[in-house]
Amino acid sequence: MTDQAPAALPEDALPEKVRAMIGQRLYEEQTTFPIEMGYVYNTLAATQNGNPLFWDAAVAQEIAGGPVTPPSMMSVWFRPHYWSPGAEGEQKALLTHFDLKELLDLPEAVVTGSETVFHEPIRIGDVLHTCQVVRSISEPKNTKVGRGRFWVIDVKTENQRGELVGIETYTFLGYKRPEQ
Amino acid sequence: MTATVPNLTRAQVSQGQRLPEIRQQVTATTVILGALASRDWRPMHHDRDFAIERNGMRDIFINTPNNQAWFERLITDWTGPKGRLGRLRFKMKQSVYPGDEMVLGGTVTGIDTDAVGCCWVELELAVTVADQVATECQARVAIPADDSDNPWARRGEQWQP
Numbered sequence: 498m499t500d501q502a503p504a505a506l507p508e509d510a511l512p513e514k515v516r517a518m519i520g521q522r523l524y525e526e527q528t529t530f531p532i533e534m535g536y537v538y539n540t541l542a543a544t545q546n547g548n549p550l551f552w553d554a555a556v557a558q559e560i561a562g563g564p565v566t567p568p569s570m571m572s573v574w575f576r577p578h579y580w581s582p583g584a585e586g587e588q589k590a591l592l593t594h595f596d597l598k599e600l601l602d603l604p605e606a607v608v609t610g611s612e613t614v615f616h617e618p619i620r621i622g623d624v625l626h627t628c629q630v631v632r633s634i635s636e637p638k639n640t641k642v643g644r645g646r647f648w649v650i651d652v653k654t655e656n657q658r659g660e661l662v663g664i665e666t667y668t669f670l671g672y673k674r675p676e677q
Numbered sequence: 678m679t680a681t682v683p684n685l686t687r688a689q690v691s692q693g694q695r696l697p698e699i700r701q702q703v704t705a706t707t708v709i710l711g712a713l714a715s716r717d718w719r720p721m722h723h724d725r726d727f728a729i730e731r732n733g734m735r736d737i738f739i740n741t742p743n744n745q746a747w748f749e750r751l752i753t754d755w756t757g758p759k760g761r762l763g764r765l766r767f768k769m770k771q772s773v774y775p776g777d778e779m780v781l782g783g784t785v786t787g788i789d790t791d792a793v794g795c796c797w798v799e800l801e802l803a804v805t806v807a808d809q810v811a812t813e814c815q816a817r818v819a820i821p822a823d824d825s826d827n828p829w830a831r832r833g834e835q836w837q838p
Contacts, residue, residue: 539714550758569749576716612766
């Protein structure tokens with residue numbers, strides 16, 4: 498019997514470590530601070546959004562039973578601080594996405610689409626919990642920015658009462674530029 | 678209180694109705710303000726050299742969560758504060774850069790009342806720059822069936838986005 502080198506994986510085969518991630522609950526996290534109005538005002542200012550539901554406490558009380566946050570801000574609450582004591586290197590959200598970039602050796606990436614379904618409103622003082630699930634990873638594809646793969650990640654969010662707050666689904670393109 | 682705040686109700690919405698447009702001249706401040714408000718510290722949204730040299734983009738560009746927040750404003754400027762987002766799906770086809778004038782607009786593509794009596798409006802929306810679609814978006818938003826209704830009061834099984 499002769500020793501043989503293992504057959505090289507075809508270019509489009511997913512590494513086993515990546516395949517094993519699909520469908521698993523990854524990075525179960527809790528918000529690092531209770532939901533607060535400061536970032537709500539920043540977002541409203543950045544988009545010149547005058548919705549009285551967020552600016553007028555009486556309107557918020559009458560319509561929503563108290564202050565609520567813009568639904569579209571759901572992902573904002575899980576982004577890490579740029580710096581915090583003891584943290585090293587760049588602090589990133591959606592770490593599953595960065596794991597896939599590294600494991601698939603695709604150094605660049607962009608979000609190509611997203612879908613969010615909104616359930617219970619997020620209220621001031623809420624503490625949220627989340628987990629990330631890789632739903633799918635495509636075959637390698639040629640795109641106008643380079644060759645890469647598309648992957649889909651679900652982020653499920655619940656509040657401190659265990660109520661579903663929402664599910665975000667992101668589609669990313671991870672790629673290598675032609676010169677890389 | 679809310680008696681003075683206008684809210685769109687079912688009777689005021691029709692298929693094909695167009696939402697009032699938002700026109701926004703995008704500057705570096707627009708991009709960076711939106712990125713930092715959404716706690717997105719990635720350099721392609723504030724560092725022009727990084728965006729060009731690493732990402733191969735023309736400049737820094739509007740980030741995803743801020744894009745989503747602009748769509749929310751477009752929708753609730755139209756519905757009033759009782760409008761409650763149920764679902765938002767979007768696809769970015771081109772990035773939006775400083776120097777662009779982005780135009781947000783859209784059309785009502787469907788109206789229905791679900792099994793629990795919630796009135797839903799389906800919207801086809803877009804961000805365009807120089808008449809080219811930069812981001813396309815489909816939204817599902819609940820509005821009051823009439824003046825006595827309030828989508829924000831719906832919880833649990835009464836809310837089916």
